[in-house]
Amino acid sequence: MNQGIQNEIVPTARVITGAAMVRLLALVLVALLVSCVGTVTAAETPALSEYQVKALFLFNFAKYVDWPAEAYSSDSAPILIGLVGEDHFGDSFKQVIAGKTINGRQVVIKHVASAQEYKSCHILFIGASEQSNLSEILSAVKGSAILTAGETEEFLARDGMIDLRKKENKIRLEINLGAAQRANLKISSKLLSVADVVTGRAEDAKVN
Amino acid sequence: MRFAQTLSIQRKQMLVIMLTSTIALLLACMGFVAYEVIVFRQTMTQHLATLARIIGDNTSGALDFNDPKAAQDILSALRAEPNITAACIYTKDSQRFATYRRADVITDFSPLKMEADGHRFADGSLIVSHNITQKGDPVGSIYLQSDLRDLPVRLRKYISIVGIVLCACTLAALLLSSRLQRLLSEPILRLAKTARAVAVEKNYALRAVKQSEDELGRLTDDFNEMLAQIQQRDTALQAANENLEKRVAERTRELEGSLSLLHATLESTVDGILVVDRAGRVVTYNRKFASMWAIPEAVLASGDSEQMMAAVLDQLSNSEEFLRRVRERQARLDADGFDLVNFKDGRVFEQYVQPQHIRDEIVGRVWNFRDITERKRAEVKLENLHRQLVDTSRQAGMAEVATNVLHNVGNVLNSLNVSFAVVSDKVRKSRIQNLAKVAGMLQEHNKDLAAFLSSDPKGTQLPSYLTGLAQHLTQEQAEVLKELQSLTTNVDHIKEIVAMQQSYSKVSGVVETLPVVELLEDALRMNDAALARHEVQVVREYAETPPVLVDKHKVLQILVNLIRNAKYALDEQGQPDKRLTLRVSKNGSNVVHVSVSDNGVGISPENLTRVFEHGFTTRKGGHGFGLHSGALAAQELGGTLTVHSEGVGKGATFTLALPCPPKEGSK
Numbered sequence: 033m034n035q036g037i038q039n040e041i042v043p044t045a046r047v048i049t050g051a052a053m054v055r056l057l058a059l060v061l062v063a064l065l066v067s068c069v070g071t072v073t074a075a076e077t078p079a080l081s082e083y084q085v086k087a088l089f090l091f092n093f094a095k096y097v098d099w100p101a102e103a104y105s106s107d108s109a110p111i112l113i114g115l116v117g118e119d120h121f122g123d124s125f126k127q128v129i130a131g132k133t134i135n136g137r138q139v140v141i142k143h144v145a146s147a148q149e150y151k152s153c154h155i156l157f158i159g160a161s162e163q164s165n166l167s168e169i170l171s172a173v174k175g176s177a178i179l180t181a182g183e184t185e186e187f188l189a190r191d192g193m194i195d196l197r198k199k200e201n202k203i204r205l206e207i208n209l210g211a212a213q214r215a216n217l218k219i220s221s222k223l224l225s226v227a228d229v230v231t232g233r234a235e236d237a238k239v240n
Numbered sequence: 241m242r243f244a245q246t247l248s249i250q251r252k253q254m255l256v257i258m259l260t261s262t263i264a265l266l267l268a269c270m271g272f273v274a275y276e277v278i279v280f281r282q283t284m285t286q287h288l289a290t291l292a293r294i295i296g297d298n299t300s301g302a303l304d305f306n307d308p309k310a311a312q313d314i315l316s317a318l319r320a321e322p323n324i325t326a327a328c329i330y331t332k333d334s335q336r337f338a339t340y341r342r343a344d345v346i347t348d349f350s351p352l353k354m355e356a357d358g359h360r361f362a363d364g365s366l367i368v369s370h371n372i373t374q375k376g377d378p379v380g381s382i383y384l385q386s387d388l389r390d391l392p393v394r395l396r397k398y399i400s401i402v403g404i405v406l407c408a409c410t411l412a413a414l415l416l417s418s419r420l421q422r423l424l425s426e427p428i429l430r431l432a433k434t435a436r437a438v439a440v441e442k443n444y445a446l447r448a449v450k451q452s453e454d455e456l457g458r459l460t461d462d463f464n465e466m467l468a469q470i471q472q473r474d475t476a477l478q479a480a481n482e483n484l485e486k487r488v489a490e491r492t493r494e495l496e497g498s499l500s501l502l503h504a505t506l507e508s509t510v511d512g513i514l515v516v517d518r519a520g521r522v523v524t525y526n527r528k529f530a531s532m533w534a535i536p537e538a539v540l541a542s543g544d545s546e547q548m549m550a551a552v553l554d555q556l557s558n559s560e561e562f563l564r565r566v567r568e569r570q571a572r573l574d575a576d577g578f579d580l581v582n583f584k585d586g587r588v589f590e591q592y593v594q595p596q597h598i599r600d601e602i603v604g605r606v607w608n609f610r611d612i613t614e615r616k617r618a619e620v621k622l623e624n625l626h627r628q629l630v631d632t633s634r635q636a637g638m639a640e641v642a643t644n645v646l647h648n649v650g651n652v653l654n655s656l657n658v659s660f661a662v663v664s665d666k667v668r669k670s671r672i673q674n675l676a677k678v679a680g681m682l683q684e685h686n687k688d689l690a691a692f693l694s695s696d697p698k699g700t701q702l703p704s705y706l707t708g709l710a711q712h713l714t715q716e717q718a719e720v721l722k723e724l725q726s727l728t729t730n731v732d733h734i735k736e737i738v739a740m741q742q743s744y745s746k747v748s749g750v751v752e753t754l755p756v757v758e759l760l761e762d763a764l765r766m767n768d769a770a771l772a773r774h775e776v777q778v779v780r781e782y783a784e785t786p787p788v789l790v791d792k793h794k795v796l797q798i799l800v801n802l803i804r805n806a807k808y809a810l811d812e813q814g815q816p817d818k819r820l821t822l823r824v825s826k827n828g829s830n831v832v833h834v835s836v837s838d839n840g841v842g843i844s845p846e847n848l849t850r851v852f853e854h855g856f857t858t859r860k861g862g863h864g865f866g867l868h869s870g871a872l873a874a875q876e877l878g879g880t881l882t883v884h885s886e887g888v889g890k891g892a893t894f895t896l897a898l899p900c901p902p903k904e905g906s907k
Contacts, residue, residue, distance in 0.1 A: 085306070092304040095374040135375045205305060221627030222374075226310050 066150070084198050085203045087124035090157055093179060093194065094134045096223035099154055100216050103136075103177045111137050112152060114144040116169060147172035155179045158192070160233030166190050177216050188231055193217070204228045250425045253538055257417040258410065264408050267400040276398055283365060285359045288384050291321065296382040299329055300374040300512040304336060304379075304385045311338035320385075325349075326366065326385045332378050338567040353674065364388055385858040427456040431463060441521040444471035494547075512609035513595060514615035518573065523604055532589070532609055557582045567592045573602050585614045621860055637772060647866065648737040651804060652766060656730045658773070667731060671712050678706060683793070706809050726768070733766055752903055753787045754795075756824055763799035764822070765893045767807060785832045790877050798870040802836040802894045805866065808859055809840025809892065830900040831879075837893040851883055874898075 080088070081187045094111050111134060115121065126140045132139065144150055149180050152174050158169055160183050170180060170191055187195040188208040193215070195206040205223075210232025224230050247255065279904035295314060302310035318340050320323050327340040327350030339349060359368045365387050371562040372380045423833040434448040444467055450460045481653050506513055516522055522543045530540055539551045549566065549761030553559040569577045574595050581589040634885055635738060662669050685699065692699035764771075766779065772779060788795075803820070809820040821837040842860075850856045852871040867881075878899045885892040 089305060092374075094302065095304065095377060131378060134377055168854040205307075220301065222298070223305070226301045226305040 040212075063238065069233065081124070082198055083120045083122070084124040084127075086157075087121050087128050087207070089196055089203060090155060090181060091132075092127045093123070093155055093181065093223070094139060095160050096220040097155075097212075098177050098218040099179075101178050103154060109137075110140045110149060111154050113139060113155045113157065114153030115157050115159070116144055116150070116162050118144065118161035120159065130228045149177070151176055153178055155181060157181045158183075158187075159185055162177060166192075170219065173214070178213065178215055179215070186228075193225075200227075206231070249428055250421060252563065253425055254414075254417055255422040256414060258420065261413040261417075262410055263408070265406055265676045269406065273398045273402060277391065277395065280394060281366075283359070284386065284388075284390075285368065287358065288324075288366060288368040288386050289359065290323075291318075292368050292382050292384045294370035295327070295384075296329075296380075299338070299382065300372050300379045303329070303372060303380040303479060308338050312340075314338075315340035321386075323386045323389065324384055325387050327383065329372075329380055329382045331380045337380060349383070349385055351385065361388075424456070425462065426452045431456075431460055435463070438467065444474050454474060468586065510610065512611075514545070514548075514607040514609075515604060516607065517604040518602070520545045522548070522572075529609060532611060534870055543858070546636075555583055555585075557584045564817070569605075573605065581609070587611060588616050631706055645737060648800070648873065649734050651800065652730045652733045652737065654770065655766060656727060656734075658770075659727045662687075663720055663727070666716060666720050666723070669799065670716055671709055674705075674709055676713045678702060678709070726765075729765065733796075737797070751789055751791055753789050754792055755787050756785055756834055757782050759790075759792065759795050760799060760822055760824065763796055764805055766796075766800050767803045770804070774807060774818065776807060776810055776818045776820050779819060781821060781823045783823075783825045785824055785826045786900045788832050788898040790898055794873040794877055795896075795898070798873055798896055799834065799836070801870050802864040802896070803893070806836055806838035806840065806892075809842070810839050811840075812859075813840045813889070815839075827897065830899055831870070832898050833895050835893050835895040838892060839891040842888045843883065843892050844892040845885075846886050848885060849881060852881070 048185075057112065077109040088114055109218075115126075115234050121141075121153060129139045129141065142153070145157070146152060147169075150156055150169060154177075156173060156178050157168075158166060160168060163184050166182070166184070166187070167190055173180060174191070179197060182192045182195050184195075185195075185197070188206055188211075191211050192207065193212045195208075197204055197206070206229040207219065207224060207227045208231050209224070213232070245887075257540045293868065295318070299316050302308065302314070315327050315329065315338050318327055319342075322342075324340075325345045328349050328351065329337040329339075331337045341349060344473065349370070357370055360365075365385050366385075368384045370382050370384075371378055374384060391577045430451070431448050434446055438444060439445050447464045447467060448460045450457050450464075475594075506524070506526040507528070509526065509528065512532040514522065514529050515527040522545055525540075533548070533552045534555070535548055535551055539547050540549075549563070553563065556562050557647060562579075565579050566579075569579075576589075576595075577593040579591045581591050583589070588611075590608075590610040590612050592610075594606055595602045596604045596606050677727075681698065681702070682692075683691065685696070687775045693702060719833045758783075806820050809822065817839070819839050821835075823833070823835045823837070825835075827833045847856075847858065852867050855870040856868075874896055880897045881891060882895050882897070884895070
């Protein structure tokens with residue numbers, strides 16, 4: 033024990049005994065092995081496609097946004113992500129949501145087309161293909177506690193809440209905090225901190 | 241601990257106290273330090289874990305939305321924690337997401353994969369891991385590594401505190417114990433001092449001073465009590481010792497006395513004495529022994545009885561016999577023995593051997609030698625002398641017998657003489673001549689006998705005269721016959737005396753069963769004439785008695801003697817009333833007493849005891865033999881002859897006690 037304490041107290045002037053040497057060697061070996069495994073795992077993981085990343089982000093939004101209690105029909109009611117427009121996701125969501133829950137709620141992906149269906153969602157992703165119907169869709173859900181996400185340039189200007197756009201080969205987040213707040217949604221500062229652009233704060237200040 | 245044995249009790253006590261307190265204190269300090277170290281590590285771990293959680297939570301957004309830069313920025317805030325050497329964030333797919341290194345750390349931080357929220361001490365560092373989750377969903381993990389630089393610093397601080405405390409405490413303990421140990425050591429030292437004083441001075445009157453009421457006080461009391469007992473015993477022992485010494489001295493003196501007595505006795509005795517132990521070693525001997533046996537000095541000095549024996553063997557006339565006897569005696573330790581030892585030069589030793597006992601145990605044997613050569617010679621001489629004496633005494637005896645015979649015969653002859661004188665007187669004075677005269681007258685008148693007888697005056701008186709003469713002659717004849725009868729009896733008695741005297745020299749005469757009265761009458765008759773002559777009145781007092789078993793002649797002789805003695809006694813007294821009393825009585829079942837009493841001169845008391853001695857007599861012309869032989873004869877008959885007299889002039893009574901035969905034989 034004394035030896036152990038000694039080792040810990042004085043790391044600079046260390047006398048490497050036989051036992052310590054063996055221990056050191058074992059440590060180095062294990063470290064090597066683990067790092068190898070790490071690299072192999074990294075190599076095997078394929079670079080995610082744009083929509084895979086978007087699917088992941090959409091799912092992750094659920095973790096950083098708080099809906100008012102009325103948004104759920106019951107305590108175990110799932111979180112509904114509605115997709116509007118042309119579906120580029122394919123099987124992406126399957127991997128993302130498989131066996132996962134957020135605060136005990138399951139996440140369900142649904143393609144929606146009518147205003148009625150929009151309103152049943154918690155997160156509504158409006159694809160680029162619906163650029164023309166954007167105002168229509170957004171106005172349909174306006175005032176409801178629905179987080180709207182889009183992928184077009186004018187999405188925030190049209191009072192959309194989060195814009196996911198690929199820039200410099202990376203998915204960038206732009207958030208219209210004012211729109212979210214008007215919809216009675218609370219977006220975590222952690223989400224805000226990773227967003228490229230956050231708008232609506234000043235407006236928020238003006239309102240208050 | 242060996243060195244501690246030589247220390248004084250004070251030092252030992254100090255040592256014990258100091259050692260105990262120091263070790264206790266040291267242990268306590270070590271525990272304290274160990275506790276501090278553990279607490280330090282726990283605190284550090286906790287601090288690091290908190291840090292990991294905070295940072296992890298803050299980086300969850302960056303992880304979820306794939307913003308390593310944001311994560312990196314957050315990690316950079318760790319610069320404020322100088323102990324943290326490295327940090328790193330992994331995605332949930334175990335891919336490195338962001339890392340942080342302290343400026344001085346050059347090695348890459350690639351921690352081992354750990355359980356969620358764990359910590360590990362390795363190589364002087366602490367690694368803490370934390371799994372980052374967002375609303376229950378795992379998003380990645382964070383690892384923080386911290387060095388343990390603070391620990392040695394703290395430890396050094398602790399040790400210096402411990403050192404100071406230890407020194408202060410030891411000093412305090414030293415001061416306290418050096419004062420307090422006196423409480424214990426002082427009474428012990430005092431006790432020890434007293435004990436030492438007692439031991440050195442041998443003075444048991446010393447006492448230790450009691451100082452407390454604890455065990456030491458009790459020890460002091462007990463010690464004092466012990467001393468008191470020792471003192472008491474010492475005194476008693478001394479007294480006993482003195483007494484013992486006195487007694488030993490006395491005993492020694494006594495022993496010396498008895499030893500010198502023994503030696504003197506041993507040396508003064510005419511016997512040669514040799515004492516040998518069971519093994520045959522000589523214990524002691526006297527000079528006489530050595531000189532008797534002519535044992536050389538060298539052999540004496542050897543102290544070996546076997547050598548002594550070997551040295552003397554050739555002096556003996558029969559050495560083999562001697563050797564055999566000695567061996568026999570040696571074989572039986574407990575037995576006494578007696579032998580004669582004959583020497584070639586004619587000496588004869590008596591040899592006694594007897595065991596020597598100490599209490600009941602036989603420890604050896606005592607050999608006793610007596611030179612009896614002279615005695616043997618004397619014995620031979622004595623034997624010759626004896627033989628001569630026997631011859632002489634036989635002759636003397638014969639003379640005595642002869643005296644006796646003559647005496648008795650003389651007595652009888654007296655009676656015989658008297659009878660004879662009477663007879664001859666009677667015969668001489670006999671009227672037988674008258675008868676011759678008558679016969680001559682008748683011859684004269686032969687022719688005219690008838691005329692003569694009828695006419696002659698003489699003749700006419702003749703028939704009446706003849707008748708008277710015949711009567712007279714007849715009377716005379718009767719008297720003579722009577723005397724002759726007495727003569728015959730006396731002659732018979734003489735014959736009997738002679739026969740008796742002949743048988744007297746034999747062992748015993750004929751024993752018969754006889755009525756005692758008849759014997760007494762016989763004896764009386766033998767003295768009849770003498771008694772008649774001296775006008776002695778005889779009184780008979782005969783009781784009914786059984787017959788006695790006796791030798792007739794012996795009894796007769798005794799009785800005749802007694803009657804004659806009585807007659808002499810009466811004669812000597814010379815008084816007119818001379819009385820002889822004869823008594824026969826029964827005394828007990830088997831003894832008959834015959835007593836002859838007279839009222840004569842009597843016997844003076846001083847002579848009473850001497851009357852039965854040989855040669856004692858008070859009578860002129862007496863032999864002093866009668867009563868002596870009478871007493872002897874009475875003894876031979878199994879009876880006794882005793883005398884009784886009131887004194888001179890008061891008469892005497894001789895009593896002959898005779899045994900009766902048992903009743904079966906009395907028929």
